[in-house]
Amino acid sequence: MSIKIMETLQEIVPELMETAVIPGVSLAIVQNGDIWQGHWGVTNATTRQPVIAETWFQAASLSKPVFAYATLQLALAGQLDLDQPLITYLSPVQQSSDLLFDHIVNDERVQQMTARHVLCHTTGFPNWAAQGEPLKASFKPGTQFSYSGEGYQFLQRVVEQIVGQPAHDWIRATLFTPLGMAEASFTGLKTNEQIAFGHDKAGQPVDFWEIDQMGAAFSLHCSAAAFAQFLLAAIRPSPITDLMLTPQIQVNDSSSYDDDWPNLEAPTNPRVGWGLGFGLQTGANGRFFWHWGDNGTFKACTMGQVASGTAVAVFTNSQNGGELWQPILETTFGTTDWPALDWLNR
DSSP states (O other), rough: OOOOHHHHHHHHHHHHHHTTOOOOEEEEEEEEEEEEEEEEBBBBBTTOOOOTTTBEEEETTHHHHHHHHHHHHHHHHHSSOTBBBGGEEEEEEEOOOOOEETTEEOOTTGGBBBHHHHTTOOSOOSSSTTTOOBBOOOSTTSSSSSOOOOHHHHHHHHHHHHHSSHHHHHHHIIIIHTTTOOOSSOOOOOOOOOOOOOOOTSSOOOOOOOOOOOOOTEEEEEOOHHHHHEEEEHHHHHHHHHHHHHHOEEESSSSSSSSGGGOSOOOOOEEEEEOSEEEEEEEEEEEEEEEEOOSSSSSSEEEETTTTOOOOOOOOTTTTTGGGHHHHHHHHSSSSOHHHHHHHHO
């Protein structure tokens, strides 16, 4: 990687962290098969434990493309048909139930949902169901974009039916171990010196959130180095990456997911769409794949470009972490045109 880019990042990231009140950052850049890492600040503003290369951050929704990659391995192995209704993989008793997995209304729309719909966010589900309320789709699957964590949770439960084991065990054996992602887990983390705490806007640490059950949509914890191993696979041409990076639908050109539901009447955005697991943007410097993560006090972002062989992952332990993304991307890729971030920040 360019020495100038590395030197610039080493200079600007600490300045950006101070201005935006961001306690800790871990960054990995993949370029032409090599990985460069940078880490700054502390895991906890009270204990002042430094962020190191091995520090684990909540990846939040960067969980989704990782789970998508593993799911597409099932599809290529013939164990999952991307266009077969997910409900058909359940038992006859489950298929006839009024509610699936205790909260999904088993109606005609749910019975049409496929893995493809989940991976490109066209199930019709909202991002999350209202607390204590049943989950129901609001449009015919495949017809519109609506970002949904609930869709990924549904797919996780179906995948567990197919593979016959907890999804976190399956994904460790089929993805993490082969890719060398030892510093990654979807569940089972305890607080310790190598796990970052989240911080509020004032830079104060919040109570440690121990996620003891896997959520395919949000629960990945990992180091930046571990996520870089995933990016090496994601940026390498293969049948899986062909599926992930082939456009399926354009996003609605409205608020991305505020109030858990976008404006479905808004026109589509010609420069921002979705593949199977990754968001896709067409910018001034060509095509990019991307995703963002937001678990409140953890903000993460990844952006990659197959043509240049470059991909970036940024992890922060701060509610203000999004302030870093664009400056880092501009420095790394040399462009100020980021329609995906413009859409996200509407």
